[in-house]
Amino acid sequence: MTDAPLLDAGIAWFLLVAFSVLWIALGVWWGKRGKGDADDYLLAGRNIGLALSTATLMASWVTGNTTLAAPEVGYTLGLWGMLGYALAGLGLFLFAPLAIRIKRLMPTARTSGDFVRLRYGRVCWAVFLLITMAYTLGFLITQGMGAGLLLQALSGFDYRLGMVSVIGVSTTYTLFGGMRGVVGTDFIQSLLIMALLVLVAVLGYGRISVDEVYGALAAEHPSRLNMLLPAGLLFAWNTGLFSMGEVFHNNIWWSRVFASRPSVVFRSFILGGLAWTTVPIVTGAIALMALATNLEVPQVNMVFPLITAQLLGSGGAIVVFIIIFASLTSTLDSLLAASADLIAEDVVAHWLRPGISDAQIRQAARLVVVGLGLLTMLLSWQYFTSMYQLLLFTGALVASTIWPIAMGLYWPQANRQAATAAMVLGSITGLLAYGLVAPYCAALVSAAVSAGVMGLGSHWNPERFEWRLLADR
Amino acid sequence: MPLLITALITANRPAFATTAPTTQWLLPASLFRLLVVGSIIGLVVATLVIVLIWLKELRQGQVW
Numbered sequence: 001m002t003d004a005p006l007l008d009a010g011i012a013w014f015l016l017v018a019f020s021v022l023w024i025a026l027g028v029w030w031g032k033r034g035k036g037d038a039d040d041y042l043l044a045g046r047n048i049g050l051a052l053s054t055a056t057l058m059a060s061w062v063t064g065n066t067t068l069a070a071p072e073v074g075y076t077l078g079l080w081g082m083l084g085y086a087l088a089g090l091g092l093f094l095f096a097p098l099a100i101r102i103k104r105l106m107p108t109a110r111t112s113g114d115f116v117r118l119r120y121g122r123v124c125w126a127v128f129l130l131i132t133m134a135y136t137l138g139f140l141i142t143q144g145m146g147a148g149l150l151l152q153a154l155s156g157f158d159y160r161l162g163m164v165s166v167i168g169v170s171t172t173y174t175l176f177g178g179m180r181g182v183v184g185t186d187f188i189q190s191l192l193i194m195a196l197l198v199l200v201a202v203l204g205y206g207r208i209s210v211d212e213v214y215g216a217l218a219a220e221h222p223s224r225l226n227m228l229l230p231a232g233l234l235f236a237w238n239t240g241l242f243s244m245g246e247v248f249h250n251n252i253w254w255s256r257v258f259a260s261r262p263s264v265v266f267r268s269f270i271l272g273g274l275a276w277t278t279v280p281i282v283t284g285a286i287a288l289m290a291l292a293t294n295l296e297v298p299q300v301n302m303v304f305p306l307i308t309a310q311l312l313g314s315g316g317a318i319v320v321f322i323i324i325f326a327s328l329t330s331t332l333d334s335l336l337a338a339s340a341d342l343i344a345e346d347v348v349a350h351w352l353r354p355g356i357s358d359a360q361i362r363q364a365a366r367l368v369v370v371g372l373g374l375l376t377m378l379l380s381w382q383y384f385t386s387m388y389q390l391l392l393f394t395g396a397l398v399a400s401t402i403w404p405i406a407m408g409l410y411w412p413q414a415n416r417q418a419a420t421a422a423m424v425l426g427s428i429t430g431l432l433a434y435g436l437v438a439p440y441c442a443a444l445v446s447a448a449v450s451a452g453v454m455g456l457g458s459h460w461n462p463e464r465f466e467w468r469l470l471a472d473r
Numbered sequence: 474m475p476l477l478i479t480a481l482i483t484a485n486r487p488a489f490a491t492t493a494p495t496t497q498w499l500l501p502a503s504l505f506r507l508l509v510v511g512s513i514i515g516l517v518v519a520t521l522v523i524v525l526i527w528l529k530e531l532r533q534g535q536v537w
Contacts, residue, residue: 033537049535051527079500167506180537187527194520201513214505225499261535275519281512370503 080232
């Protein structure tokens with residue numbers, strides 16, 4: 001991390017307390033609205049409009065990475081870093097048609113697990129739950145660790161204090177507000193992130209013009225402008241594929257489908273994807289100013305806070321703190337809520353205690369939110385540096401679910417044994433590719449093998465699935 | 474998306490793509506300007522669109 005914090009400790013404390021109180025108060029307030037049943041707690045009453053639906057997709061997909069790692073790849077890879085990162089928006093775009101089909105086929109469903117269980121049976125469902133839990137846990141831990149490290153770098157907070165604060169705040173308002181609290185705070189967080197990023201970009205490029213940045217890059221760092229940079233192209237391809245795996249399988253996105261009004265589902269994914277795509281390009285463009293000004297960047301992952309503080313002074317550091325705090329909490333709340341839905345609905349209600357009441361499902365979801373929050377704190381307690389490797393591992397797992405999900409939604413012949421084999425073999429070969437070839441190949445190999453197994457298995461032994469069975473949660 | 478949060482955790486790893494490539498096509502200045510300015514305008518428009526939709530839905534009682 002940087003040698004000295006960018007923000008005065010007093011200001012940092014004020015911002016942390018102020019935004020923590022704000023998020024918790026709003027979460028609790030929104031949580032008191034609605035009918036108070038399980039559908040309300042898990043899915044905000046299933047009637048979210050276009051604005052909130054779009055904003056919650058946007059906020060959930062803008063993680064701490066989008067505001068820190070996107071500038072980093074812009075700084076290190078240049079244009080293909082920015083554009084490649086923006087390709088992660090593909091996941092949202094491509095899920096839009098699937099989302100409206102899910103909404104039509106499964107009007108009463110609650111989770112992605114409901115689809116896999118009803119479409120492919122319990123064996124495939126168990127494999128799917130293992131995959132999505134492994135991914136979710138990795139995602140939660142990285143956000144928790146990221147929070148600790150970022151607050152430490154920005155404000156000099158102890159790593160554990162920052163980590164516990166951010167996870168604690170997100171857990172608290174998710175617990176009391178449920179999905180309604182998450183969606184409501186996501187709306188404000190997304191607008192805050194977008195507006196402040198515009199402010200930083202406009203003020204930054206007011207200090208040093210676009211042409212000056214281009215001139216400096218062309219003269220001193222031409223590789224950053226090279227559209228044929230091999231590493232950049234590889235990065236872009238991997239990012240697009242990984243994002244499809246993440247969005248297609250994870251309950252964060254499925255829960256948004258179930259929570260939104262049918263008339264807004266398709267549009268919200270398209271609009272959310274379009275809005276999100278601009279964020280990594282803008283943050284990457286901000287990072288390019290660091291190259292143009294020859295700013296000393298001891299650690300490339302801190303390029304966005306450093307250049308912002310350099311150009312805009314302490315005001316810039318405050319803006320960065322707010323953007324990153326909003327990004328982290330908006331992602332953590334979505335993960336906690338969606339994972340709690342999945343565990344309460346799939347593991348508790350359909351496996352451990354079948355036949356439990358709606359009120360018991362709601363109570364189970366609340367307990368899971370607290371449990372997951374505490375587990376994330378525990379697993380993030382000791383910072384370790386091998387998370388990068390761990391997450392590329394999960395790329396092999398989630399990419400194996402792309403084709404079973406997509407084919408299962410459109411193709412009645414998609415076979416349940418093939419789907420199970422596709423997930424298992426895709427994951428295994430993806431992990432082998434990760435270890436034997438290169439980590440970046442993991443998602444690609446996994447998706448390719450999974451597609452082959454799914455397609456051939458279903459062709460040789462076609463199933464005659466009746467879509468009406470999906471309506472019966 | 475979570476793929477790259479790891480980048481900030483692996484703080485001291487070197488930049489991985491700055492070696493000189495064999496083939497180059499530098500983006501022209503006009504397209505670079507279009508990309509930077511266009512993305513900022515796109516973000517502004519996206520923000521305004523979400524706010525305007527919210528205002529419309531608020532008036533019609535369709536936010537939730």
